[in-house]
Amino acid sequence: MAVRRVIAHLDADAFYATCHELRDPSLKGRPVVVGGSGPRSIVTTASYPARRFGVGSAMPMSRALRLCPEAVVIAPDRELYTSTSQRVWTLVAEAMLAAGAVCDGEEGPIAHLEQAGIDEAYAELVRLEKPLAFLRGLIADVREQTGIQLSAGVSPSRLISKISSDLEKPAAFVVLSREQALERLAGRPLSIVPGIGPKAAETLAGLGFRTLSDLARAEPAALLEHFGESRGTWLAQVADLSVDVPLQPVRLRKSISSENTFEQDVDADAARDPEAAARLREQIEQMALEVAQGAVRRGFRGRNVAIKVRTAAWRTYTRATTLPQYTDEPARVVAEALRLWDEHRPDEPVRLIGVRLGSFEHVERAERGAAGGAQDGPDGGTGGVRQLRLVLDPAEG
DNA sequence: TCTGGGGTCCTAGGACCC
């Protein structure tokens, strides 16, 4: 008998906004918009009352305020989200371990859980007799103990579960087989599929494929021709919702970066504005330091240093070097970033600059720790529940 | 509506080695 897979996608509703509401209950029920206050800031998360005004993620704040002038704008608070997130996913991991939904890790059992962001995760409910009852209980516990409401999509695959959890938010609990999903999603635009963004959607629309059922009629050969081997094959599998990628309970970080968009463009040409040019150089130095210190804190050493520049005209470029040895020495990272900057500094106004450190050496060991334990260190932790710590604090969007 | 900051993954092309 074939083993029936049950994969849940768990996604916190309006996570950032809810974190703030939990800290300040007077915000509850009001149109809360999390985001910066500068002229170029965008909305990170909008509470459901704010969404009723048409406010949404990634929207320029200026537009959000035009749509909803009475919105309460709140500056993002990383630490608040990280600590709340840890409480939520620790609870989930512990419940799964207690219930026996575990896989083997090098150092013992790990919950069959893949964190996919600060506010979402996939859980594979192996060896549970009543997975749905378990999930409902878990979601109720999480809400009681943390105040966070999780939406759930449950199906035989990550893709279907991910799409499903989004269908009836907030507080969704959508259970679908592949066949039921094919029927229910047939007329939906392809943009509901994670991995099909604006560009791919446009290309597909040009070929006459706008919905999932359109795509199901596509010749696989045509998809391969337009999208190449890898993506073409994937799209063909999306069409019948047969995409199936195993969970990755432990993931390694690949890079650490820091970048900043200026409220106004800054002239990088030293001849025209030496002071501005000096400020930019200092910022590169500062960011390189930050990034290197982040690596030190986490016990990583990298080999690849890169800078990123976006000009006022929205031309974006990166310049990178690979060092002969791995390093976490701030002075080394700073020196490389400054060298790249000096060699590739634009002579036109810039809107963004950034620094990244990558190509980490930590192959030998997964980045994980005891959930809710120490904040950092490759194996830092209390030795309790083992859980991926992977994506540390990805912003929402 | 003029577009953040943190990431991941993929592709193309060049250098270099055998």
Next chain:
DNA sequence: TCTGGGGTCCTAGGACCC
């Protein structure tokens, strides 16, 4: 003197996600 093909490492750009 001209020319092979595969593999690896690296850079750069871009799509995409939260």
